[in-house]
Amino acid sequence: MYGNNGNGSRQSYVLIGGYPVKPIYLVIFGVIVFGLLIYLLLRFFNIGLTMHFSAFAGVLLLIANLRELLGTGYTQRESTALLNVLLGAGLICAWLAQFFVLFWLPALLAVGVATPLVLNRSGVYTVYLTMAQQAIDRVRRTLVR
Secondary structure (H helix, E strand, C coil), X not given: CCCCCCCCCCCXXXXXXXXXXXXXXXXXXXXXHHHHHHHHHHHHHCCHHHHHHHHHHXXXXXHHHHHHHHCCCCCCHHHHHHHHHHHHHHHHHHHHCCXXXXXXXXXXXXXXXXXXXXXXXXXXXXXXXXHXXXXXXXXXXXXXX
């Protein structure tokens, strides 16, 4: 079917999922995958900006937990948990940004949202909680209609 009925040299095909594919396309695909792997490895070892970002997030964690360490009665566990989750998400996204630059946006957003929690935990936590409850109510009203 894909040969030339015995006239001259026959083109060989590789069947992948029942579809005939020329071997040159497999070679081209292999070269692209190999190039992508090399690119990702080079991005992985280029961590200069990521280290600065991680240092900033670590300083925020220390500042936020200093009151609990000193034993002040001002603590509110939920706000600290929210802060730690936001900073953890920022660190993970910053690490992923080594591979794909677009992950810087959620990383900066998570740390940006966490920064006000360091300065005024109870007030900001209440505002964040109210905003989340309002957003859930809006989604619920939109989907229940």
